[in-house]
Amino acid sequence: MTVFLLLYLCADASRTDCQVVKADSWNGPYAYEQCTDVVPSLTEALTAPNRKRHRFVCEIQRDVAKPADHKAQPAFIHKSYRM
Incomplete structure (x- = not known):
């Protein structure tokens, strides 16, 4: 398992306009606890x-084997929206 420490940089306290930055990462069975x-x-x-x-948010990414012909998807920029 891989865990990413993400920093949500938001324009204001409502957290409706945020950019996500990967701050660190850990691998292994205790990765989430380390984060x-x-x-x-x-x-x-x-x-x-x-x-x-x-x-700061710890996000788990399961290590899943991908077929050799797997093509990486374009990076997704997370935005938070509130109605």
């Missing part, structure tokens, strides 16, 4: 106003 262990200290390092706007 979640660093989130509190990284969040605490943000200034108070930035803690309201930005956030």
Whole structure:
């Protein structure tokens, strides 16, 4: 299993306009725990106003074997929308 630490950089506290940046990654059976262990200290390092706007998220990506003819999909830029 691979876990990515993602930083959501948002324009305001409503978090409706965010860019996602990969900050780090871990591999192995304890990858998620390693990621979640660093989130509190990284969040605490943000200034108070930035803690309201930005956030760190650990996202699991299962290691799945892909056929040799698999073609990579274009990168997807995540946007958060609220109705």
